[in-house]
Amino acid sequence: MKKKNYLMLITSLIALTITFLGCKKEHEDIDPLAQSNSLSTGASANSFLSEAFYNRLTVEILYMPGYEPTQSSVNNLRSFLIDHLNKSSGIEVLTREIPSYGQENYSTNDITTIESENRERFNADQTITASILILDGEYAENSQVLGIAYRNTSIAIFGGIIAENSGGLSQPTRTKLESTIFNHEFGHLLGLVNLGSDMVENHQDTDHGKHCDESDCLMYYTVETTEIASFLIGNDIPELDQNCKNDLIANGGK
Numbered sequence: 001m002k003k004k005n006y007l008m009l010i011t012s013l014i015a016l017t018i019t020f021l022g023c024k025k026e027h028e029d030i031d032p033l034a035q036s037n038s039l040s041t042g043a044s045a046n047s048f049l050s051e052a053f054y055n056r057l058t059v060e061i062l063y064m065p066g067y068e069p070t071q072s073s074v075n076n077l078r079s080f081l082i083d084h085l086n087k088s089s090g091i092e093v094l095t096r097e098i099p100s101y102g103q104e105n106y107s108t109n110d111i112t113t114i115e116s117e118n119r120e121r122f123n124a125d126q127t128i129t130a131s132i133l134i135l136d137g138e139y140a141e142n143s144q145v146l147g148i149a150y151r152n153t154s155i156a157i158f159g160g161i162i163a164e165n166s167g168g169l170s171q172p173t174r175t176k177l178e179s180t181i182f183n184h185e186f187g188h189l190l191g192l193v194n195l196g197s198d199m200v201e202n203h204q205d206t207d208h209g210k211h212c213d214e215s216d217c218l219m220y221y222t223v224e225t226t227e228i229a230s231f232l233i234g235n236d237i238p239e240l241d242q243n244c245k246n247d248l249i250a251n252g253g254k
């Protein structure tokens with residue numbers, strides 16, 4: 001009798017182990033990295049680009065009062081993402097107003113706090129998410145910067161400096177400047193340049209960090225500074241050059 005109980009225990013343990021291994025196998029299909037929204041910039045590049053872990057994308061644009069993006073900027077961002085990402089179940093871009101924090105400028109620390117107090121969408125099931133904050137001030141670390149990509153699914157845009165550099169005489173339209181900076185910062189989340197999407201050909205402008213060496217490319221370093229404003233008068237929103245496109249395709253994008 002005692003022996004029988006012992007045998008039953010062993011059998012149960014084996015069954016339990018098989019069940020456990022079964023579960024574990026099932027969960028191997030979920031990207032362990034991109035389950036988190038607090039990793040370093042570029043860490044989820046493949047999850048954005050490919051269909052391997054997520055077939056749907058939700059982008060949440062959270063703007064402070066007075067800085068609602070134009071509908072054309074939202075549409076342009078969505079088109080850019082449709083052009084380069086494999087997301088067969090769709091890409092949606094939502095917008096929502098958040099309170100002003102009333103600061104003249106914002107540090108990266110301030111920005112991560114604002115994100116955690118206001119962001120509602122996180123990666124879950126088949127949906128990967130991104131958050132874009134539009135702040136009513138400048139970047140504390142560099143007042144010429146229009147935007148930053150600061151975590152694997154997080155972007156901040158400095159609405160005050162964008163407003164100052166667009167919409168006026170001899171300035172580009174708000175939509176043109178906004179769209180350019182949205183697309184550029186999202187390019188960093190997609191792993192450009194050499195930031196999570198390996199380079200097919202070497203084209204990194206190492207003097208300027210994770211940027212492209214082609215001056216006409218969306219990922220050229222001046223694109224995220226006020227320097228881009230004058231270029232945009234008489235020019236369209238910059239696109240990715242072939243080297244940047246090749247990197248996205250090699251990492252599961254299109």
Ligand SMILES: [Zn+2]
Nearest residue numbers: 184188221224
């Ligand atoms: Zn950049």
Ligand SMILES: [Zn+2]
Nearest residue numbers: 212217241244
């Ligand atoms: Zn490029």
